Amino acid sequence: MSEDEQQENQYAWAELPVVDARRLELQDVDEVVRLFQACCEYGFFYLNLSSLDGSKVDESEGRILELMEGYFRQPLQTKLRDAVGSHTRGPAGTSTGVVEGSRDAYEALKVARDAVASQAHDPGLADTAYVQDVREFASACDSLCYLILARLSDALNLEATERLESFHRHTVESTTFLGLLHYPSSDTLLNSGVGHNKHTDIGTLTLLLSRTPGLQVSTSDGWRFVRPRQNHMVINVGDTVRFLSNALLKSCVHRVVPTKQTATQSRYSICYFLRPESGVSVRTSDGRTRTVRQWHDEKYEVFKLSHDEQKAGLVLTGGMDSKREHL
């Protein structure tokens, strides 16, 4: 067996639906149904970008990866200067890892959409030649999110102020951000951090690009790896849009695990997290009314707790118990 085949055999891949971005733009009815079903049944799908005219996402991916390699290579002390609170950016080990008792093993550089819009000083990016690439990339991801929101609103027959877009106005404060994540190779780890513990995402939609396997989704057959595909982003539905849709849309439990490949190589993932306006009220799965910001803050606190403390509640998995947390 060749080395490539051996690599390939270590992964049990998830079968996820594929939705075509260009057809969504064209309001193709079958594609809208495919999107809606993907969000109701899986909460996880591929978005095929290959027929999209002038998508900046693929073009900029290489530049963003270059930026990440350079940024994360810096000494920890330098990166910590940019760590202005765990909600904004930070070092590895702030949340739980995938192995019981472990902390996570990834560090993050986060670029808030609101900061980009107000041209705010951004410590992590100020000195780099990549500011424009990051802005263009984030803006392309943002447009894709609004395309998906619009088609989901169509599928849900939502009108005017009920439409999902109207909970996501650009002029109103939100915690939407571009997250640049680095999982250092296990052989370089100085602490005992392991991957990224299981969770559902806090917000509306997460768009993800990574060339390296490691992300897994929870399925009825157990954990399955999400296969990186060229010209495709991986999209998942977050908690607050599930709450806004009365649980019609599904947020799916996922995690990141170390692999043979990441034993010796860093893993980079580029994630765009679309969140609703912070002041929007949602009814959580356990019947409480919370603003989007309160749910966000509560969940970030839970990410930091120990595994035992996390198990005492259902916030980590968006209110879903272990029977309902898989595809």
Ligand SMILES: O=C(O)CCC(=O)C(=O)O
């Ligand atoms: O790094 C990844 O592939 C996934 C990251 C993730 O799930 C998250 O940050 O919410």
Ligand SMILES: [Fe+2]
């Ligand atoms: Fe996630």
